[in-house]
Amino acid sequence: MPEALLRPFIRLGHSVVSGIWRLGFASRFLGAILMMSGATFRRPALLMREIYFSGVLSLIIILVSGLFVGMVLALHGYDTLSRYGSEEWLGVLVALSLTRELGPVLAGLLFASRAGSAITAEIGLMKATEQLSAMAMMAVNPVARVVAPRFWGGVIAMPLLAAMFSAMGVLGGYLVGVVQIGVDPGSFWSQMQSQVDVERDILAGVIKSVVFGFAVALIAVFEGYDSEATAEGVSRATTRTVVTSALVILGLDFILTAFLF
Amino acid sequence: MTSPSPDLAPVVDIRDLHFRYDARDVLRGINMRVPRGKVVAIMGGSGCGKTTLMRLIGGQLRPRGGELKVFGESIADINRERLYDLRRRMGMLFQFGALFTDMSVYDNVAFPLHEHTDLPEELIRDLVLMKLHAVGLRGAAHLMPNELSGGMARRVALARTIALDPQLIMYDEPFTGLDPISLSVIGQLIRRLNDALGASSIVVTHDVQESLQIVDYIYFVSEGRIAAEGTPDEIRASTDPWVHQFVWGESDGPVPFQYPARPYREALLGSADA
Known part of the structure; x- marks a missing residue:
C-alpha cells in the first residue's frame, strides 16, 4: 500500500500511543504527588499560600459569575414557571440548578481557566528557567516542594469556590425574582428550604466539586511539569490545561450525574 | 588554599x-x-x-x-x-542563576538553609548576610530577582549555591x-x-x-x-x-x-x- 494512504493511520496510531503513554505518566505522577504530600501538610504555610493563590484570588470572578448566573436563572425560571402559575417554586429551581449542576460545573470551568492555567504557566516557567532543576540539585524534591502544595491547594480551594458560586447564584436569583419581579419572599425561601435536601442535593454537588477540583488540579500541575521547556511549550501546556480540564469536567459531570441522582 | x-x-x-x-x-x-x-x-x-x-x-x-x-x-x-x-x-550554579523568581534575594539564599536545617531564624539571617557579603551583595538582600542585573543575579545564585558550604x-x-x-x-x-x-x-x-x-x-x-x-x-x-x-x-x-x-x-x- 502506498505510504501516502498509510500516513493517516500512522498518525492516528502515534497519537493513540502517545495519549496512552501520557495517561500512564499522569497516573504515576499522581502517585508520586500522593507519596510526597507529607511536607505539604507538615508545613501549613506552603499550603496556605497556594490556597490563597488558587482560591482567594479566584474569588472575584467566581462571585461575579455566580451572581449573574443566578440572575439569569431567575429570569428564565420565572418566565417558564409563571406559565403554570408556580412562581413560588422559583427559589427551588434556582437552588437546585446551582447546587446540583451549575455551581460545581461552572465554578470548575472558571477555576480551570483562572487558577489551573496560572499553575501550569508557573510550573512550566519554573521548569524552563531551570528553577526546578536547581531545586533538585539543592536536594529538595520539586514534586514535594512545588507540585504537591499547588495540587492540594487546588483540591481544597475548588469545593469552597463552588459553594460560594452557588450561594451567590441564590442571592442573584433572589435579587431578580423577589426584589425586581416581586415573587413572594416567604415562599421563595420556604419552598427552597423544604425542597432542597442536604444529602441528595447539596452533598452530591459537593462530591462533584471535589472530584472536579481533583481533576483540574492534577491536569494543571501535570501539564506544567510535563511542558516543553520553551516559551511555546509553556503556552501550549497552558492551553491544554484549559481545554483538557473543560472536557474532563463535562465528561465527569455526566458520569457523576448518572451515579448520584 | x-x-x-x-x-x-x-x-x-x-x-x-x-x-x-x-x-x-x-x-x-x-x-x-x-x-x-x-x-x-x-x-x-x-x-x-x-x-x-x-x-x-x-x-x-x-x-x-x-x-x-x-x-x-x-x-x-x-x-x-x-x-x-x-x-x-554539592552546589551547582546554573547558567542564568535559576533564582526562584517569587522570592527575594534573601529568601533565595535562605532557601537551602530553611529546607535542610532546623537553625533558629536569627542564625539563618546571619548566615545569609554572610554569604551575600561574600559575593558583595549584602545590600541587595531585599531586592527581587527581576530587579537584578545578569551579573548580580549570578552572584546571588552563587551565594545560594554555597549556603550549605x-x-x-x-x-x-x-x-x-x-x-x-x-x-x-x-x-x-x-x-x-x-x-x-x-x-x-x-x-x-x-x-x-x-x-x-x-x-x-x-x-x-x-x-x-x-x-x-x-x-x-x-x-x-x-x-x-x-x-x-x-x-x-x-x-x-x-x-x-x-x-x-x-x-x-x-x-x-x-x-x-x-
Missing part, C-alpha cells in the same frame, strides 16, 4: 564514561579526575557534551556505561535518597553574557570561594582566557571524548592544532568553519545529472 595530597581520593572520578540521548552518542569514553581542593575546567565547543557531563556528575542523568564516582560513591548504583544525601554536599561546586557556563567587570568578579569569586571553603570546583565553560587565569587543570572535550588536558601553562604551550585553534579562537582549523554539506557549486547549480 587547601593543598591536595596524593593519598586523598579524588572528589570526582570518571572512567570510560558513556552516555547517549536516544540514538545520539554524546559521551564516548570520558576519563577525568577532580582532586580535592582544585578548580578544574571542562571546555569545548557548543554541543560537545560538557553540560551533559556535569549533569551526570550531579546525578540528573544516569550514565549508560563506564564508571562515575562522586565522593567515592558510584552515582549509577545509588537510590534517590542517597543521591539527595550526596547533593547536600558544599564540598563540590559546579558552575555551568558562569561567564556567559556578562560584561568584562562582572566576568572578572565571577572568575575571582570562583577561585576565592573554592579556596576559602576548602572545596573542589568544576567549571564548564568556553571562555578560555578567563578560565586559564583561575583554574588548576583543564579538560578539553570534543565529540564526546577528552581531546586534550593539562595545566593552564601546558595548555598555553600546547602545539596540538586542536588546542591551538580553541585557545586562540581561530575560525578554521581541525574544527571546520563549515557544517558538513554537499559541494557549494553543486548546491547552487544542481548536480550535472539532475
Whole structure:
C-alpha cells in the first residue's frame, strides 16, 4: 500500500500511543504527588499560600459569575414557571440548578481557566528557567516542594469556590425574582428550604466539586511539569490545561450525574 | 588554599564514561579526575557534551556505561535518597542563576538553609548576610530577582549555591553574557570561594582566557571524548592544532568553519545529472 494512504493511520496510531503513554505518566505522577504530600501538610504555610493563590484570588470572578448566573436563572425560571402559575417554586429551581449542576460545573470551568492555567504557566516557567532543576540539585524534591502544595491547594480551594458560586447564584436569583419581579419572599425561601435536601442535593454537588477540583488540579500541575521547556511549550501546556480540564469536567459531570441522582 | 595530597581520593572520578540521548552518542569514553581542593575546567565547543557531563556528575542523568564516582560513591548504583544525601554536599550554579523568581534575594539564599536545617531564624539571617557579603551583595538582600542585573543575579545564585558550604561546586557556563567587570568578579569569586571553603570546583565553560587565569587543570572535550588536558601553562604551550585553534579562537582549523554539506557549486547549480 502506498505510504501516502498509510500516513493517516500512522498518525492516528502515534497519537493513540502517545495519549496512552501520557495517561500512564499522569497516573504515576499522581502517585508520586500522593507519596510526597507529607511536607505539604507538615508545613501549613506552603499550603496556605497556594490556597490563597488558587482560591482567594479566584474569588472575584467566581462571585461575579455566580451572581449573574443566578440572575439569569431567575429570569428564565420565572418566565417558564409563571406559565403554570408556580412562581413560588422559583427559589427551588434556582437552588437546585446551582447546587446540583451549575455551581460545581461552572465554578470548575472558571477555576480551570483562572487558577489551573496560572499553575501550569508557573510550573512550566519554573521548569524552563531551570528553577526546578536547581531545586533538585539543592536536594529538595520539586514534586514535594512545588507540585504537591499547588495540587492540594487546588483540591481544597475548588469545593469552597463552588459553594460560594452557588450561594451567590441564590442571592442573584433572589435579587431578580423577589426584589425586581416581586415573587413572594416567604415562599421563595420556604419552598427552597423544604425542597432542597442536604444529602441528595447539596452533598452530591459537593462530591462533584471535589472530584472536579481533583481533576483540574492534577491536569494543571501535570501539564506544567510535563511542558516543553520553551516559551511555546509553556503556552501550549497552558492551553491544554484549559481545554483538557473543560472536557474532563463535562465528561465527569455526566458520569457523576448518572451515579448520584 | 587547601593543598591536595596524593593519598586523598579524588572528589570526582570518571572512567570510560558513556552516555547517549536516544540514538545520539554524546559521551564516548570520558576519563577525568577532580582532586580535592582544585578548580578544574571542562571546555569545548557548543554541543560537545560538557553540560551533559556535569549533569551526570550531579546525578540528573544516569550514565549508560563506564564508571562515575562522586565522593567515592558510584552515582549509577545509588537510590534517590542517597543521591539527595550526596547533593547536600554539592552546589551547582546554573547558567542564568535559576533564582526562584517569587522570592527575594534573601529568601533565595535562605532557601537551602530553611529546607535542610532546623537553625533558629536569627542564625539563618546571619548566615545569609554572610554569604551575600561574600559575593558583595549584602545590600541587595531585599531586592527581587527581576530587579537584578545578569551579573548580580549570578552572584546571588552563587551565594545560594554555597549556603550549605558544599564540598563540590559546579558552575555551568558562569561567564556567559556578562560584561568584562562582572566576568572578572565571577572568575575571582570562583577561585576565592573554592579556596576559602576548602572545596573542589568544576567549571564548564568556553571562555578560555578567563578560565586559564583561575583554574588548576583543564579538560578539553570534543565529540564526546577528552581531546586534550593539562595545566593552564601546558595548555598555553600546547602545539596540538586542536588546542591551538580553541585557545586562540581561530575560525578554521581541525574544527571546520563549515557544517558538513554537499559541494557549494553543486548546491547552487544542481548536480550535472539532475
